[in-house]
Amino acid sequence: MPDRKARRLSRERVVEAGLDLINQKSVDAVTMRSLAQALGVTPMALYNHFGGKRDLLRAIAEHVIGRVEFDAGHPDWQGQIRHCFRTLRTICLEHPGLPRLLEIEGAAPPSVFTPMEVAAAALERAGLNELDSLRTFYVLVGFTLSQASYQTFRVGPRVELAAPWDFDASFEYGLELIITGVEATAARKGR
Amino acid sequence: MPDRKARRLSRERVVEAGLDLINQKSVDAVTMRSLAQALGVTPMALYNHFGGKRDLLRAIAEHVIGRVEFDAGHPDWQGQIRHCFRTLRTICLEHPGLPRLLEIEGAAPPSVFTPMEVAAAALERAGLNELDSLRTFYVLVGFTLSQASYQTFRVGPRVELAAPWDFDASFEYGLELIITGVEATAARKGR
DNA sequence: ACCTGAACACCGTTCAAGT
DNA sequence: ACCTGAACACCGTTCAAGT
Numbered sequence: 001m002p003d004r005k006a007r008r009l010s011r012e013r014v015v016e017a018g019l020d021l022i023n024q025k026s027v028d029a030v031t032m033r034s035l036a037q038a039l040g041v042t043p044m045a046l047y048n049h050f051g052g053k054r055d056l057l058r059a060i061a062e063h064v065i066g067r068v069e070f071d072a073g074h075p076d077w078q079g080q081i082r083h084c085f086r087t088l089r090t091i092c093l094e095h096p097g098l099p100r101l102l103e104i105e106g107a108a109p110p111s112v113f114t115p116m117e118v119a120a121a122a123l124e125r126a127g128l129n130e131l132d133s134l135r136t137f138y139v140l141v142g143f144t145l146s147q148a149s150y151q152t153f154r155v156g157p158r159v160e161l162a163a164p165w166d167f168d169a170s171f172e173y174g175l176e177l178i179i180t181g182v183e184a185t186a187a188r189k190g191r
Numbered sequence: 192m193p194d195r196k197a198r199r200l201s202r203e204r205v206v207e208a209g210l211d212l213i214n215q216k217s218v219d220a221v222t223m224r225s226l227a228q229a230l231g232v233t234p235m236a237l238y239n240h241f242g243g244k245r246d247l248l249r250a251i252a253e254h255v256i257g258r259v260e261f262d263a264g265h266p267d268w269q270g271q272i273r274h275c276f277r278t279l280r281t282i283c284l285e286h287p288g289l290p291r292l293l294e295i296e297g298a299a300p301p302s303v304f305t306p307m308e309v310a311a312a313a314l315e316r317a318g319l320n321e322l323d324s325l326r327t328f329y330v331l332v333g334f335t336l337s338q339a340s341y342q343t344f345r346v347g348p349r350v351e352l353a354a355p356w357d358f359d360a361s362f363e364y365g366l367e368l369i370i371t372g373v374e375a376t377a378a379r380k381g382r
Numbered sequence: 383a384c385c386t387g388a389a390c391a392c393c394g395t396t397c398a399a400g401t
Numbered sequence: 402a403c404c405t406g407a408a409c410a411c412c413g414t415t416c417a418a419g420t
Contacts (some may be wrong), residue, residue: 009404031393032393032395033392041404041405042404044395044396044405044406045403045405047396048402048403048404049403052394052395063253113348116348132364133352135361135364135365136368137336138361138365139365139369142338145335146294146332146334146336146337148331148335149331154400157307157325159325161322170326170329173326174326174330176376177326177332177372177376178368178372179372180372180375180379181368181371181372181373182368182372183375184371184372184374184375185367185368185371188371200384224411224412224413232385232386233385233386233387234413235385235386237384238383239383239384243414244413244414
């Protein structure tokens with residue numbers, strides 16, 4: 001039973017209703033019509049606050065990312081990187097379909113690049129130049145989002161394993177693998 | 192001007208028409224209706240050969256992946272890994288939207304896991320156990336698909352750089368970073 | 383076995399009209 | 402400035418009918 005009180009519409013209210021829909025169903029469940037119904041309003045009313053569905057989805061993505069603190073002020077760059085991408089993964093798992101929102105729909109723009117600044121700064125502390133830091137950021141963000149997608153859609157390997165696939169352990173392994181790669185790359189350059 | 196000859200329909204003909212549509216427009220352009228029109232047939236005719244759109248998209252993905260040789264018989268595992276994921280990236284760039292097909296739609300199933308076997312074998316040669324090889328495979332495949340997606344949608348960093356973003360160099364850098372990470376991880380375990 | 387035609391229950395979005 | 406109602410041009414899919 002959504003709140004149908006015909007209060008005034010606002011970007012904020014629409015975004016929150018959209019987020020509820022994503023959390024309880026999926027990102028595909030967010031249609032202009034279903035969203036309007038949840039708000040007790042006509043689909044066309046949404047167009048007074050958003051340019052279109054693209055704009056709306058982008059606003060939802062920004063809302064989610066904007067609420068999070070990616071910078072934990074860790075003294076070592078490895079800790080900073082771990083915190084940053086564990087956090088990104090966590091919010092992706094909380095909101096199924098968010099990776100798709102961030103990766104594809106063109107909804108990504110400014111928001112995904114909040115973690116970029118903190119991650120890039122940490123990587124430069126590791127000894128990478130600006131360009132290589134950005135490249136490494138893309139490795140990390142692509143890895144994190146795809147792992148979250150696989151987990152959401154329960155895509156595990158098609159081979160028979162002794163134990164069920166452990167998505168948490170798989171993520172941590174990959175994260176350490178990349179960090180190790182950065183360390184080795186930086187050491188190689190440094191000498 | 193598509194070939195409208197009312198030849199007999201077949202899975203093969205439908206898949207190839209679908210692939211043409213992906214290549215010339217995008218994966219969103221593949222609708223049951225547009226595909227039927229391109230084949231000079233009624234949308235419902237497709238349902239005699241496919242269970243539904245999901246099944247159809249999956250068949251297209253399998254067709255693309257199945258035609259490719261991921262195993263180049265390189266003597267060293269690094270060369271094998273490079274070949275495998277450069278190849279995966281190449282076919283993703285040739286068919287815009289293929290990453291989305293492979294990552295999300297549930298179209299992925301058996302086909303994406305052809306490169307898995309050859310990559311996992313190479314990684315075990317590098318000194319990883321079976322579980323860690325699979326985990327590393329997921330790092331590589333997530334990285335490769337996301338990089339191809341970013342390139343297709345021209346998502347580069349939002350900061351001002353001296354030169355335009357070089358997607359090829361960025362991919363190669365990430366690939367070497369991960370390989371370096373594998374080497375360091377294996378060396379650490381080995382001792 | 384294979385294909386058609388009409389219909390159903392959806393989409394995002396435009397446009398003219400109301401207040 | 403904000404919202405409604407009707408309409409347009411799309412979707413995937415079901416179902417009954419043809420051959």
